[in-house]
Amino acid sequence: MLIIGLTGSIATGKSTASSLLASPPYSLPIIDADLIARRVVEPGTPGYNAIVNYFGPTTPDLLLPAEEEDTSKDGNGKSGRQKQQQPLNRPALGRRVFGDSEERRRDRMILNKIVHPAVRWEIYKALAREYLRGSWAVVLDVPLLFESGMDLICGSVVVVGVRDPAVQMQRLRARDPHLSAEDAENRVRSQGDVRGKVARAEYRGGAVSSARGLAVWNDGDKADLEAELAKAMTLIRASSPRWWSWLLLLAPPLGVVVATWNVACNFMNRKSWDKMKREEKAKL
Ligand SMILES: CC(C)(COP(=O)(O)OP(=O)(O)OC[C@H]1O[C@@H](n2cnc3c(N)ncnc32)[C@H](O)[C@@H]1O)[C@@H](O)C(=O)NCCC(=O)NCCS
């Protein structure tokens, strides 16, 4: 099964691209890390408890008002309404962790340490399900694909980027009108420049621009995005035909060898990228 990593920066169009990939003619299964990251911090989960313990004492608006559940219909004899645990106030938590001050970076790291292991585990379970279903390919939509090291397990990485940061900001403000200009700025600054992610993907793709790493530009309208995606999918399909996935599924030892080889190639590629970046820095 081919794992297609889909990434980008905030509001560059990952979700728009993934809903196109989920629809015909592609109809690919999508694993959405943002959705999983919401599920693993729902009230009652270990993630929720850890966040409340750490951020609660210093974030007065961390929790939303509790919803009340009507329990009188359950026939439990009590005519009461039961208080639910208060859900997280996500914009308030976002204000604690997005931005590039020392304090925000530290808090973001702590939040990541709470949320990411649970997200990773859910992603591995979802991948195993798709593998057993015999899916040809699956899209792994992860905003922090490179930062989390998840790119290592991907056969292909597609970065959805915009060249003009003003387009990114305008789309973010239009989609999330509840964010102040400062909040929006902080969110954008919390992720590296998307052009850096595009460069990283293109380095994976190599000089001949293989399906291992591709950029999909999204400065134009949605029809332009569809056309860009179609080009990327043509390359990806050619690099990993359906019969190849069936062969790997029917011959598990071969599947293990190919998967190990793939991770090793990605690891070597990452080492050589890091080395190149270090040398560039040293020259400055
Ligand atoms: C801080 C939180 C509560 C804010 O929630 P909110 O609903 O307002 O925003 P949402 O989750 O939709 O995120 C919007 C975008 O911000 C970016 N983003 C989210 N978390 C992070 C992070 N830790 N570092 C950098 N960028 C991030 C992503 O591009 C994401 O798509 C939430 O983003 C969160 O729990 N983040 C930590 C978990 C995480 O890293 N999720 C990303 C996928 S694993």
Ligand SMILES: Nc1ncnc2c1ncn2[C@@H]1O[C@H](COP(=O)(O)OP(=O)(O)OP(=O)(O)O)[C@@H](O)[C@H]1O
């Ligand atoms: N080509 C486009 N033309 C016009 N609007 C677009 C285009 N692509 C995306 N948008 C809009 O821009 C906003 C951000 O897109 P989207 O939600 O897909 O980004 P994202 O990368 O998934 O963001 P996030 O990281 O915050 O989850 C959405 O409102 C979407 O409808």
